[in-house]
Amino acid sequence: MIAVRDLDLSVAGQTLLANMSFDIRNGEFVGMLGRNGVGKTTLLRTLAGLRPIERGSVLLDSRNIAALAPADRSREIAFVTSDDVFADRLTVREVVAAGRYPHHRWWQWTQEPRDAEAIARALSVVELQQFANREFTTLSSGERQRVWIALALAQEAPILFLDEPTTHLDLRVAQQILKLLRAQVEGGKTVVCVLHDPNDAAAYADRVLLLADGGILAFEERERALSAELLELAYQVPMEAVTTASGATRIFPRHPA
Amino acid sequence: MTVRFAALAAMVCAVAAGALLVGGTTLSPSAIGAALLHPHSGEIATIVWQLRLPRIAIGALVGAALAIAGALLQGLLRNPLVDPYLTGVSAGAAVAIVLSISAGIGAAAVPALGFAAGLATAIAVAALARRGASLDATRLILAGVSLSSLFAAIIALVLTRVQGGGSAPAIVSWLAGTLSGRGWNDLAFAAPYAVLGALLAFLSAPALNALRLGDVRAAAVGVDVGRAQWTILASSSLLAASAVTLSGTIGFVGLIVPHLARRIVGSDARYVLAASALLGAALTIAADALSRTLLAPAEIPIGVLLAFIGVPTFLYLYLRDRRTAAA
Numbered sequence: 001m002i003a004v005r006d007l008d009l010s011v012a013g014q015t016l017l018a019n020m021s022f023d024i025r026n027g028e029f030v031g032m033l034g035r036n037g038v039g040k041t042t043l044l045r046t047l048a049g050l051r052p053i054e055r056g057s058v059l060l061d062s063r064n065i066a067a068l069a070p071a072d073r074s075r076e077i078a079f080v081t082s083d084d085v086f087a088d089r090l091t092v093r094e095v096v097a098a099g100r101y102p103h104h105r106w107w108q109w110t111q112e113p114r115d116a117e118a119i120a121r122a123l124s125v126v127e128l129q130q131f132a133n134r135e136f137t138t139l140s141s142g143e144r145q146r147v148w149i150a151l152a153l154a155q156e157a158p159i160l161f162l163d164e165p166t167t168h169l170d171l172r173v174a175q176q177i178l179k180l181l182r183a184q185v186e187g188g189k190t191v192v193c194v195l196h197d198p199n200d201a202a203a204y205a206d207r208v209l210l211l212a213d214g215g216i217l218a219f220e221e222r223e224r225a226l227s228a229e230l231l232e233l234a235y236q237v238p239m240e241a242v243t244t245a246s247g248a249t250r251i252f253p254r255h256p257a
Numbered sequence: 258m259t260v261r262f263a264a265l266a267a268m269v270c271a272v273a274a275g276a277l278l279v280g281g282t283t284l285s286p287s288a289i290g291a292a293l294l295h296p297h298s299g300e301i302a303t304i305v306w307q308l309r310l311p312r313i314a315i316g317a318l319v320g321a322a323l324a325i326a327g328a329l330l331q332g333l334l335r336n337p338l339v340d341p342y343l344t345g346v347s348a349g350a351a352v353a354i355v356l357s358i359s360a361g362i363g364a365a366a367v368p369a370l371g372f373a374a375g376l377a378t379a380i381a382v383a384a385l386a387r388r389g390a391s392l393d394a395t396r397l398i399l400a401g402v403s404l405s406s407l408f409a410a411i412i413a414l415v416l417t418r419v420q421g422g423g424s425a426p427a428i429v430s431w432l433a434g435t436l437s438g439r440g441w442n443d444l445a446f447a448a449p450y451a452v453l454g455a456l457l458a459f460l461s462a463p464a465l466n467a468l469r470l471g472d473v474r475a476a477a478v479g480v481d482v483g484r485a486q487w488t489i490l491a492s493s494s495l496l497a498a499s500a501v502t503l504s505g506t507i508g509f510v511g512l513i514v515p516h517l518a519r520r521i522v523g524s525d526a527r528y529v530l531a532a533s534a535l536l537g538a539a540l541t542i543a544a545d546a547l548s549r550t551l552l553a554p555a556e557i558p559i560g561v562l563l564a565f566i567g568v569p570t571f572l573y574l575y576l577r578d579r580r581t582a583a584a
Contacts, residue, residue, distance in 0.1 A: 074479030
């Protein structure tokens with residue numbers, strides 16, 4: 001479990017998010033939503049132990065995340081970002097192999113059989129086995145996103161953080177990735193994922209963390225967090241709720257008639 | 258992969274053997290063989306043991322050191338155009354050496370001064386590029402380039418002042434890069450630092466593999482990014498400073514050899530570092546042998562020769578790649 005207590009986040013001296021206290025339970029899918037610039041990425045990186053904490057604390061199974069050695073932390077938490085990269089002539093397998101780093105001593109050169117197994121498993125989860133020897137730069141953006149997820153899966157960490165894994169992807173690939181993440185949750189992993197579309201959160205997340213200026217607007221079961229009222233507050237646009245044929249509620253910005 | 262490394266190692270041995278054969282005095286392979294077995298057997302043994310062997314060993318060390326340092330920095334800064342002199346090592350060493358030659362400081366003290374000044378410059382550049390516990394790649398490049406150009410200006414100034422003076426040829430020869438006039442003592446001075454640098458480089462290879470995917474991803478898989486960056490920078494600075502101290506500024510090797518290495522062994526930093534070391538050594542030994550035979554008894558500066566051969570080769574490979582990619 002991740003326990004956040006009295007956490008403040010600031011960027012360049014400006015407080016972005018203040019006084020946050022919440023728990024992320026094991027085995028749940030948390031969708032994180034909020035406007036651009038509200039602090040989603042900053043919060044996600046802080047929860048993953050990748051940013052120093054100025055005030056408050058993040059506890060991972062009651063251990064302070066800031067006090068964990070990097071490799072110990074990375075065996076618990078994997079973090080997926082879609083930032084672009086100088087991948088040179090790296091193959092897909094070589095990229096994914098970086099996920100085995102926390103399982104080695106830092107100077108260790110050799111891969112062990114369990115490394116190869118973990119890499120193969122990760123590639124098969126994202127259905128990229130046949131791409132293992134392809135150069136990373138030849139892949140499409142959807143395939144690249146799956147490689148980044150495979151890299152995180154190769155870490156074999158029980159917690160997965162993902163920063164906008166579906167941005168820039170077409171509907172089909174985005175749904176593939178969300179399904180894949182949901183399957184990871186069904187398999188026992190904890191997933192915390194920054195999303196842009198509230199309806200993706202409604203379809204795949206268990207709980208939704210809604211951020212607005214200065215802090216948390218709501219952290220609730222998805223039905224309660226994804227109300228038109230709360231989303232209007234979060235995004236500052238008029239919203240309307242629509243009930244689908246299957247009885248589920250979906251929410252959209254109110255378009256001009 | 259084993260086959261490729263065996264081939265590279267065999268190439269280094271073959272080039273070194275070839276380099277033993279060439280020089281001012283023509284020696285038969287059997288005479289060289291006999292001299293190798295009996296180091297104190299006379300004039301031929303002296304030529305082999307005191308002139309040719311140290312020069313080959315120095316060529317190997319300089320080439321390997323520059324190539325490893327280049328591969329490290331290209332990976333660390335995620336920039337294929339970076340060479341080992343980027344951190345100001347060569348410019349710093351050059352200023353110190355040029356100043357000490359022109360001031361008439363004894364030749365024995367010059368390499369140590371150059372080494373110290375090269376490292377000091379790298380430290381200054383790193384300090385300018387520091388952000389928190391880690392290094393900012395853009396700032397590192399900017400700081401390295403600006404300090405280097407400041408030092409280049411100082412060197413130009415010194416050269417105009419000493420024009421016609423007795424020290425000008427020594428300075429120019431050092432700036433163009435040369436392995437002539439170096440012996441076991443010079444090697445013994447620089448080798449420990451180069452070995453330390455290489456050790457740090459190889460220990461950093463797994464972290465370097467992760468760093469190439471970006472600092473955030475490296476941190477996410479458990480790399481202590483700050484520590485890894487400082488280790489890699491220290492390693493490349495030690496290697497470049499040892500090389501510069503021995504040979505002056507030899508360009509091309511540190512920039513191009515890592516690219517050639519990646520073509521042969523792929524992108525994994527572990528293989529790239531090892532293959533760069535072997536290729537860098539072979540290329541430098543070969544270039545040095547050519548530099549003292551092509552216009553014998555005159556010597557072409559090895560830096561000049563490497564640029565003449567290397568740049569067209571590289572451009573050819575690069576353009577061919579682009580054409581293949583476009584097709």
